[in-house]
Amino acid sequence: MPGSPLRRVIASTLGAALAVAMAGVSPAEAASKPSSKVPKTAKAGDGARVTKQAWVTNHEVDLTVKSVALGQTVKVRILVPKAWKTSTTKRFPVLYALHGGRDHYTSWTRSTDIETYAYRYNVMVVMPEGGVNGSYTNWYNYGKYGSPQWENFHNFEVREIVERAYHAGTSRAVMGISSGGQGAITYAERYPGLYRYAAAYSGLLSIRSVGVPALLMFTIVGAGDGTDPFRIWGVPGADDVNWRQHDPLYLIQRLKGTGVYISAGTSGKPGPGDNPKTAPWDIGLLSERVVGATNVTFLQKAQQLGIPVTSHIYGNGRHAWPAWTREMHNAWPKIMAAIGAKRV
Structure with a gap:
């Protein structure tokens, strides 16, 4: 009927x-597909908490985090491994992937095949928001400090949340591109032992070299969001104490015991995957040449100090995703070995 x-x-x-x-x-x-219900333990020690979680796929989830350190609500994307379950008691090795300036937390999944690489291993990948300026520091704010505190957000709030509520383990690595690469190395230096491995693809590895502070100030102003560039690290020269404490080259001795991978171009010419007709004055070519020079200086200093660094200082290549994706592929096995992530 x-x-x-x-x-x-x-x-x-x-x-x-x-x-x-x-x-x-x-x-x-x-x-x-896992539940969209936020775990009760999705909180950090300072009160930051997850207010929403949305599963993009069965192994990719976006978290909305109300951050105390930032004084605002931002996003974090997580790739979970095949064996991950809401109810599991297992802990997984974790890789934190930092984006560059003028970008956001979706950049790694948007511009690379990181999902494919991650799914081959029992590894969790955490991709937090880093801000349009990609400064990866607690802002100086003319000596008053306060918000935004990106360094605290990444190394404390995000880390505590994924470890307390999403089964991330304590075997950690961090990698990044451009300013995110600078952040990856700086975080490993400022928190020795927190990360077993740090990788920077076209990361600015000396922020105090001649001409570099001016380039940074120009880049920050060029982002167009109205940020006063002196709020981030302070006024170049006048606030050198604070600049030093966030300079990868100055802090390099703190990398002893941490695995390191760095890569950058040096020629200022297009490389594989770039448009061969790119004009010589293209900002992606000009900036990569400056970045490459800081990587050469950083590598030389590491060698002088006896700090093992795996490097790929290539000639041609623009400050762009074709090079960064290749470098991620090159570094991936080393990162996985360092944190004990196995193929599945």
């Missing part, structure tokens, strides 16, 4: 299957 219980069950089942199919996922995938 048209209104029989059996017909109603069949119609309901077919309707649900059709809705799922139209959404682009199978019924099995939909059924296995």
Whole structure:
């Protein structure tokens, strides 16, 4: 009969299957997608907390974090491994991936194949928001400090949340591109032992070299969000004490015992994957040449101090994703070995 219980069950089942199919996922995938309910433990020691979690796929989740350190709400994306489950008691090695300036937390999944690489290992990848200026520091604010405190957000709030609520372990690595690369090395230096490995792809590894502070100030102003560049590290020269404490080259001795990978171009010419007709005055070529010079200086200093650093200082290559993706591929096995992440 048209209104029989059996017909109603069949119609309901077919309707649900059709809705799922139209959404682009199978019924099995939909059924296995983790709950959107935020764990009660998704909090940091200073009161920062996750207010929302949205699963993009079965192994990719976006967190909305109300941060005390930043005084605002921002996003964090996490890739979880195959064996990850909401109820698991297992802890996983974790890689923190930092984005560059004028970008955001989705940049790694948008511009690289990091999902494919991560899914081959029992590793968790955490990709936090880093701000449009990508400064990766607690802002100086003319000596008054206060918000935003990006360094505290990444190394304390995000870390505590993923370890308390999302099964991240204490075997950690950090990597980044551009200003995120600078942040990766600086974080490993400022918190010795927190990360077993640090990798920087076109990271600015000396922020106090001749001409570099001016380039940084120009880049920050050029972001167009109205930021006063002197609020970040202070006025170059006048506030040199604070600049030194966030300079990867100045802090290099603190990397003893940490695995390090650095890479950058030096020629100011297009490389593989770049448009060969790119003009010589292109900012991506000019900036990479400056960045490459700081990487050469950093490597020389590391060698003088006997600090092991794996490097790939290549000639041609623009300050852009084609080079950074290749370098991520090159560094990946070393990072995974350092944190004990196994292939699955």
